[in-house]
Amino acid sequence: MRLKNKVAIVTGAGAGIGRGIAERFASEGASVVVAEIDAASGGSAQQSIRDAGGEAIFVPTDVSDEAQVKSMVQKTLDRYGRIDILCNNAAVLLIREEARAHELTNEAWDRTMAVNLRGYWLCSKYVIPAMLRQGGGSIIHVASPTGLFGFTRLTAYSTSKGGVVGLMRAMAADYAPDHIRVNAIVPGTIDTPMNAIELSDPEMRKHFAEIAPARRLGTPKDLAGIAAFLASEDADYCVGGIFTVDGGLTAV
Ligand SMILES: NC(=O)c1ccc[n+]([C@@H]2O[C@H](COP(=O)([O-])OP(=O)(O)OC[C@H]3O[C@@H](n4cnc5c(N)ncnc54)[C@H](O)[C@@H]3O)[C@@H](O)[C@H]2O)c1
DSSP states (O other): OTTTTOEEEEETTTSHHHHHHHHHHHHTTOEEEEEESOHHHHHHHHHHHHHTTOEEEEEEOOTTOHHHHHHHHHHHHHHHSOOOEEEEOOOOOOTTTOOOGGGOOHHHHHHHHIIIIIHHHHHHHHHHHHHHHHTOEEEEEEOOGGGTSOOTTOHHHHHHHHHHHHHHHHHHHHHGGGTEEEEEEEEOSBOSGGGHHHHTSHHHHHHHHHTSTTOSOBOHHHHHHHHHHHHSGGGTTOOSOEEEESTTGGGO
16 A cells, blocks of 8 residues: 555546556545546546545636636545645547548647647646645646657647656756656557447557557556556655656667
C-alpha cells in the first residue's frame, strides 16, 4: 500500500489509461477523485473502485473549464482535506478532424489545445497551492510520443503533447525546491477508447502491435505501475523525467 493516506486526483479517469491509473492508486491505498467529463464512465469508475474496497468520488469536470476545475479542486479539499497527487491525463484526439497544418480547422486546434494543454495547466494551477501548503506533492502529466517525434496528420494533438512536455519541464524546475515533483509518462500505442476507430481495423491493429519491439499493444495496466511509482515516496528523486512505457516503440 504505497499510497496509504494519500489523496489523488486523476483527470479523465472514466476510461482508458486514466481509469487504469485511478484503480491502481486506489488499490495502493489512495483516496481517488475521478475528475471526468463523461457522467456514465465517471460514475462507473467510482463504483468499480468502491466495489474493490477502495475510496473514490466522481466529480464531473471538464478540465478545459476554469470554473469547473476550481470547483473540483475545492470539492476534493472539502472531502479529503489535502491533495498529494495530480495525474493530468484527460485529453482528446480528434482523429476525424486532424489534418496537416494548412488543412486544420481553427475549431479542432482550439478544442485540442483547450483540453490537452490548458486543461493540464489549469488543474496544476489550482492544485499547487494545496501542495505548497502541505509541503509537497507529485504531479504526473501523461504525454505522448507524438509530442517528441514527427507523426503525420496529427498537427493539433502532437503540438498539444509537445506543449505538455514543455509544461512539465517548466513546472519541474519551478517546484522541485518545494518538494512538488513533476514528471511525464509517455505511453506507446495503448488499447483504449481513444484509439477505438483505428484499432477496429484488424490490419491497423496488427500494424500498431508490430511496430513496437514488444510486438503487442499496451493496456492501461501497463501504465498504472509507473504512475503508482511516480506518485510514491520511492520516486523522491525523480524530477522532470520523461518515462516511456511503449514496448520499445521510441527506442527503434
Ligand atoms: N491510447 C494511446 O495510445 C495513448 C498514447 C499516448 C498518449 N496517450 C495519452 O494518454 C492519456 C489517456 O488516453 P486514453 O487513450 O486513455 O484516452 P481515452 O479517450 O480512452 O480516455 C480519455 C478520458 O478522458 C475523458 N475526457 C476527455 N475530455 C475531457 C475533459 N475535457 N475533461 C475531463 N475528462 C475528459 C474522456 O471522457 C475519457 O474518459 C491522454 O493524455 C492521451 O493523450 C494515449
